Amino acid sequence: MCHGGGQSPDLSAGWSYDELMDGGYVDTEFPCSSVIYEIFSGSHSDRATEEDILTILGWIDEGAKDN
Secondary structure, eight states: OTTSSSSSSSSSSTHHHHHHHTTTOOOOOOOOOOOGHHHHTTTTGGGGGGHHHHHHHHHHHOOOOOO
16 A cells, blocks of 8 residues: 555555565575565564564565565
8 A cells, every 4th residue: 555656665466576686675594684584574564464564574584585
């Protein structure tokens, strides 16, 4: 909703993966240092469940594949 093309990163369908990867939001070497993980663990923690946050961390830890 907030990032559907009008705000960076653009998380609309077809753009989200490239925006996150090319925008420096994901660090597969140090997953806990990934900006996207830090955002959802901090300022956006009310927008995701603990399970969602762990899913994001697991995705990054497994190499952040485009799947």
